[in-house]
Amino acid sequence: KQEVTQIPAALSVPEGENLVLNCSFTDSAIYNLQWFRQDPGKGLTSLLLIQSSQREQTSGRLNASLDKSSGRSTLYIAASQPGDSATYLCAVIGGGNKLTFGTGTQLKVEL
Amino acid sequence: GAVVSQHPSWVICKSGTSVKIECRSLDFQATTMFWYRQFPKQSLMLMATSNEGSKATYEQGVEKDKFLINHASLTLSTLTVTSAHPEDSSFYICSASPATGRNQPQHFGDGTRLSIL
Numbered sequence: 001k002q003e004v005t006q007i008p009a010a011l012s013v014p015e016g017e018n019l020v021l022n023c024s025f026t027d028s029a030i031y032n033l034q035w036f037r038q039d040p041g042k043g044l045t046s047l048l049l050i051q052s053s054q055r056e057q058t059s060g061r062l063n064a065s066l067d068k069s070s071g072r073s074t075l076y077i078a079a080s081q082p083g084d085s086a087t088y089l090c091a092v093i094g095g096g097n098k099l100t101f102g103t104g105t106q107l108k109v110e111l
Numbered sequence: 112g113a114v115v116s117q118h119p120s121w122v123i124c125k126s127g128t129s130v131k132i133e134c135r136s137l138d139f140q141a142t143t144m145f146w147y148r149q150f151p152k153q154s155l156m157l158m159a160t161s162n163e164g165s166k167a168t169y170e171q172g173v174e175k176d177k178f179l180i181n182h183a184s185l186t187l188s189t190l191t192v193t194s195a196h197p198e199d200s201s202f203y204i205c206s207a208s209p210a211t212g213r214n215q216p217q218h219f220g221d222g223t224r225l226s227i228l
Contacts, residue, residue, distance in 0.1 A: 034216060043117070043204055044155075044219040089154060091217075096168075097143065097208060099217060101154040 002027045004102035012108045021075040023090035032093040080109045117220030131191045132223045134205030140185035141207035149202040161188040195227045
């Protein structure tokens, strides 16, 4: 059974800092990995999708990497802003297009 | 971009009531939609896969008679929580992908917060 873990569970940083969120998964037989953002009481916003054949994807200040063989992915956020405060979830996509979600990292960017 | 609409966004009802939640893909067709449940401070757990024109596939431990899923068209899936009890109180979220194939990102609705008194 696939298990997805995210470290740290919570993170508080001052505005402007660069930061890295970590995601690890136990079964490397995945198709894709997707990073999401969830604001309190809200649904999910897709940030980046990395296909299993890719090593990284970039969108604006966000960069996600994938090392499928070691079962790891990182989400790098450059020049963090208070508006980046949210819970970040990674999810691995396996057979049947099913997503298995990680435990999440709650990020707070302070002024 | 692809938009998934979920309705209602918030439901409060008495124990024993059945509650229906709708998930619609507004600008694309989805042969498959997914239903998730999220308890406070926990991650999303897949409940079932909704397949257009056929029976839903439920994850282990999810009661199919408790959580009825109907996917009658390519743009609509419904989840009915039958005879809801306080332990069913949770945040329910659906997702859909614009096309089949594993390289399509999942798009999520805004979720439905269900509170059973």
